[in-house]
Amino acid sequence: MIIARNLCKTFKLTVPKEGRFKGIRNLFASEYREVNAVKDVTLSIGSGEFVGYIGPNGAGKSTTIKMLSGILHPTSGDVLICGASPQQNRRQVVRQLGVVFGQRSQLWWDLPVRDSYDILASMYKLDAPHYKEQLATLRNVLQLDEFIDTPVRKLSLGQRMRADLAAALLHNPAILFLDEPTIGLDVVAKKQIRTYLKHLNVEWGKTILLTTHDMDDIEQLCSRVIVINRGEAIYDGSIENLQERIGLPSVMKLAFRGPVTLPAGRTEMLPFKVTDVQDNVLTIECNRNEVTAMEVLRNVSEWGDLLDVHIEEPDFEDIIHRVY
Numbered sequence: 516m517i518i519a520r521n522l523c524k525t526f527k528l529t530v531p532k533e534g535r536f537k538g539i540r541n542l543f544a545s546e547y548r549e550v551n552a553v554k555d556v557t558l559s560i561g562s563g564e565f566v567g568y569i570g571p572n573g574a575g576k577s578t579t580i581k582m583l584s585g586i587l588h589p590t591s592g593d594v595l596i597c598g599a600s601p602q603q604n605r606r607q608v609v610r611q612l613g614v615v616f617g618q619r620s621q622l623w624w625d626l627p628v629r630d631s632y633d634i635l636a637s638m639y640k641l642d643a644p645h646y647k648e649q650l651a652t653l654r655n656v657l658q659l660d661e662f663i664d665t666p667v668r669k670l671s672l673g674q675r676m677r678a679d680l681a682a683a684l685l686h687n688p689a690i691l692f693l694d695e696p697t698i699g700l701d702v703v704a705k706k707q708i709r710t711y712l713k714h715l716n717v718e719w720g721k722t723i724l725l726t727t728h729d730m731d732d733i734e735q736l737c738s739r740v741i742v743i744n745r746g747e748a749i750y751d752g753s754i755e756n757l758q759e760r761i762g763l764p765s766v767m768k769l770a771f772r773g774p775v776t777l778p779a780g781r782t783e784m785l786p787f788k789v790t791d792v793q794d795n796v797l798t799i800e801c802n803r804n805e806v807t808a809m810e811v812l813r814n815v816s817e818w819g820d821l822l823d824v825h826i827e828e829p830d831f832e833d834i835i836h837r838v839y
């Protein structure tokens with residue numbers, strides 16, 4: 516459904532001139548610096564997938580989305596959306612695509628939300644009954660009624676994001692590109708947006724490519740994640756697989772009723788690492804692919820009167836920090 520082959524984007528930036536008349540001399544600048552924003556990205560996303568596209572600031576996520584949606588032309592490589600190039604068959608592709616940029620609204624700032632939708636509907640040449648039906652569904656699913664007659668500039672960020680999502684869905688596209696749709700939202704609004712996105716994917720079968728810096732978005736929504744760093748796709752697969760490949764240790768805290776006596780000179784032989792002993796609490800690190808919790812408990816129960824066990828698994832955010 517979404518195919519990108521050897522996608523590259525290089526931006527050419529003029530190197531600013533210093534000294535007298537630099538403003539005028541910059542107009543005729545002949546020195547350039549190149550920024551390789553996206554380097555040889557190849558990906559293929561099937562119908563109904565919900566894919567997270569993540570990476571640190573400046574990694575090339577937005578640039579990729581802009582090329583996939585036809586806003587930018589790749590320097591080299593090509594894109595196919597439902598079999599058509601967004602650069603060459605823009606009209607055809609736009610019908611299949613809904614795009615939301617969390618940092619910028621596609622709605623008219625001073626107009627009531629409903630008026631923006633009317634304009635978009637006429638831009639997409641939607642016929643009246645279809646538009647009416649789709650808007651009624653979106654009003655219901657995204658709970659638009661509380662602000663549909665309010666000018667966009669007066670909406671809260673959470674309401675604005677819902678309004679933008681509805682705008683992207685008016686023409687009922689099969690694919691959604693969402694660039695940071697939860698940016699700046701509080702926990703309640705984030706949860707709400709995630710619920711809507713899940714609904715759009717599971718109930719409506721939308722294919723979704725999501726960029727975000729919020730790893731909870733990814734963990735809760737995406738079955739697959741693509742990691743991009745310095746313009747290059749460095750991982751494409753499931754979250755679980757990524758977790759296994761990075762192999763961050765789990766931390767176990769074991770509380771004893773009295774003092775803990777470590778076996779003298781034998782701790783190096785153990786299948787886990789003792790990192791701390793304090794106030795009858797022993798902290799160990801272990802790789803859960805290599806040793807089970809039961810094996811750990813069997814070993815440490817010989818070292819004192821074991822009272823309680825607490826296991827901290829590495830969270831997705833830790834894993835992603837390690838990847839970056």
Ligand SMILES: Nc1ncnc2c1ncn2[C@@H]1O[C@H](COP(=O)(O)OP(=O)(O)OP(=O)(O)O)[C@@H](O)[C@H]1O
Nearest residue numbers: 526528550552570571572573574575576577578579
């Ligand atoms: N129009 C442009 N002109 C010049 N350089 C650009 C342009 N757009 C992006 N870049 C550069 O390309 C690189 C990738 O930027 P991009 O916006 O795609 O990153 P991103 O992964 O979306 O980052 P963020 O998470 O901060 O939004 C950056 O170095 C950025 O400065």
